[in-house]
Amino acid sequence: MLDLDHDTIVALATPIGSSAISVIRISGKNSISTVENIFISIKTGKKLENQSTHTIHLGYIVAENNNLLDQVLVSIFKSPFSYTGENMIEISCHGSDYIQQQILQLLVRKGIRLARPGEFTFRAFINKKVDLSQAEAIADLIVSENKISHEMSLQQIKGTLANTIKDLRKKLLDFASLLELELDFSEDHLLFVKREDLFSFLQELKGILKDLIESFSLGNAIKKGIYVVIIGEPNVGKSTFFNQVIQEDRSIISHIEGTTRDCVEGEIILNGILFRFLDTAGIRKTKDPIETMGVEKTMKKIEEAQVILYLFDVSNQKKQKIVSDIKKIYKKYPLKNIFAIANKSDISSFHDFENFKLKISNFFEISAKNYNEVKRVLNALSSLFLDKLKEKKIVVTQYRHYEALKLSLRELTLAHNAFNKGLSVDLISIYLKEALRYLGEITGEITSEDILKNIFSKFCIGK
Secondary structure (H helix, E strand, O other): OOOOOOEEEEEEEOOOOOOOEEEEEEEEEOOHHHHOOOHHHHHHHHHHHHHHOEEEEEEEEOOOHHOOEEEEEEEEOOOOOOOOOOEEEHHHHHHHOOHHHHHHHHHHHHOOOOOOOOOOHHHHHHHHOHHHHHHHHHHHHHOOOHHHHHHHHHHHHHHHHHHHHHHHHHHHHHHHHHHHHHHHHHHOOOOOOOHHHHHHHHHHHHHHHHHHHHHHHHHHHHHHOOEEEOOOOOOOHHHHHHHHHHOOOOOOOOOOOOOOOOOOOEEEEEEEEEEEEEOOOOOOOOHHHHHHHHHHHHHHHHHHHHHHEEEEEEOOOOOOHHHHHHHHHHHOOOOEEEEEEEEEOOOOHHHHHHHHHOOOOOOOOOOOOHHHHHHHHHHHHHHHHHHHHHHHHOOOOOHHHHHHHHHHHHHHHHHHHHHHHHHHHHHHHHHHHHHHHHHHHHHHOOOOOHHHHHOOOOOOOOO
């Protein structure tokens, strides 16, 4: 696929199966002339080749022997003003499987090749209609499941990340080029770069890259769904809380301790963000081997989660132990978002520990039997992540970008350290070149065939 040939390609752009309409997409230098040979305009004498770009024409697709296949709309997009940058045609036909296949087979008989997965977007990349980060965002947009991941994909398609990376790369390239000049004129001992300017720029660039790297944990979580694990001792109301969250009786509720022995998962969307809730086995020491396996699984899920909801029974008389357990959780998972939830407030209260509550940012007293009280927790949860998003101008969502940013930061740190130690300019120049290479991989200014294969093979056929 990566050897860009000049074939004209065709694919179904809409899902396979019967529907009201289907769209067949064609791209390449022969797309308009080929469709011209099988299209009869309702307006007699209208030639597609003579029509303006971005126009739509009503007519019929006719096979050999003048067999009428369908009445269609033909949309014309002329190079370079198309998605791929090539001449393109989109045929909107009736959505019968039979009609779709008949038109596709007719076009293949006329010399047009069936497209490979992602080939339309690959051509858009080669023809500089999109950069590599924008191409990846298009793939994300197609599979986005909620409002926020949809918005993040659109921001990346608009070039928010790409423009930032290109701007940083240009500035870095300017400094690297001047250092190269110094090496060329080393015998003359000429300085083309003010050392204080280079030092200041490296500091600034490292700070920007660190912010982008840190944003990945948030962006990746929102893209895939934020994992929220509900933990606590047995019989504190975790399953009742979980069922209220997803508004289904998914978890079994019983007064018998250890009823939940495996993780139960449910998804909800809160203010445009997908959350994946996990009801877990109660954490306690037990001789029951099955329950022990459930507890071990709970501990693994805690490590994977972005949010921990620690539920405890407010009517429990061992309040000092509860406080101790909460402190242990905060100490063990300092980087996770932790909510302490005092359940069964309809029975008792946690008023003896007002000072302790003030030290915890996310503390709630609720009755899990009351949905409105559970909703207070959910509102706080969604607000937490919406606020985090507002703090970030750009959010990195692709692991490939995250890795490239980390590698670029590593090289800049080496350059910075070399500068501080007064090491040679040629060594600093090598580090800057490597940093430039990794930044260029994000947008596709510098790339490899393996990276391109991996990215475009994930697209559907027709995109």
